[in-house]
Amino acid sequence: MNVEKIRKDFTCLEQKPKPIYFDSACQSLRPRQVIEKMQEYYDKYPACALRSWHDWAQKATEEVKKARITTQKFFSAKSPDEIIFTRNTTEGINLISNCIDFKGKKVVITDKDKSHNIMMRSGMHCVHSWFHANKLPGSCRASLQKK
Numbered sequence: 001m002n003v004e005k006i007r008k009d010f011t012c013l014e015q016k017p018k019p020i021y022f023d024s025a026c027q028s029l030r031p032r033q034v035i036e037k038m039q040e041y042y043d044k045y046p047a048c049a050l051r052s053w054h055d056w057a058q059k060a061t062e063e064v065k066k067a068r069i070t071t072q073k074f075f076s077a078k079s080p081d082e083i084i085f086t087r088n089t090t091e092g093i094n095l096i097s098n099c100i101d102f103k104g105k106k107v108v109i110t111d112k113d114k115s116h117n118i119m120m121r122s123g124m125h126c127v128h129s130w131f132h133a134n135k136l137p138g139s140c141r142a143s144l145q146k147k
Contacts, residue, residue, distance in 0.1 A: 009031035009032050009033065010029050010030075010031055010032070011032050011035075012029060013029070037063075041060065041063070044056075044059070045057075045059040045060050045063075046060075047059075047060045048060065049061040049063070049064040050064065064085075065080070067085075068080035068081075068083040068085075071083045
């Protein structure tokens with residue numbers, strides 16, 4: 001892996017002295033290619049994908065489908081239908097926590113996880129009433145059982 005080549009994709013890292021960025025929980029850095037694709041979207045087809053039938057929406061839908069196929073190949077998923085895009089990690093974790101029944105299961109996470117992610121939500125109702133955490137060295141074990 002050529003780190004210097006990868007760094008060149010991130011124009012914000014071209015500053016002197018070279019920055020080191022660790023706050024990806026707040027906002028991840030975007031490579032130049034992503035910024036260019038976002039700019040293309042805003043300039044040429046700023047519409048909701050997968051919803052409408054006008055030309056811009058059709059182009060947006062086509063681009064989302066292409067992105068799913070590219071992502072599917074990168075992660076060796078069986079189908080593009082297995083790829084779901086979310087706005088951020090917290091939304092992705094909440095989606096999983098609301099789709100899988102964790103009650104009575106053990107969930108092991110690190111003690112470095114963002115507290116919002118530990119406090120899994122169900123819609124707007126926080127389900128911490130059945131969330132019981134036992135601290136372990138270097139991690140947190142959560143037993144999701146009714147108290």
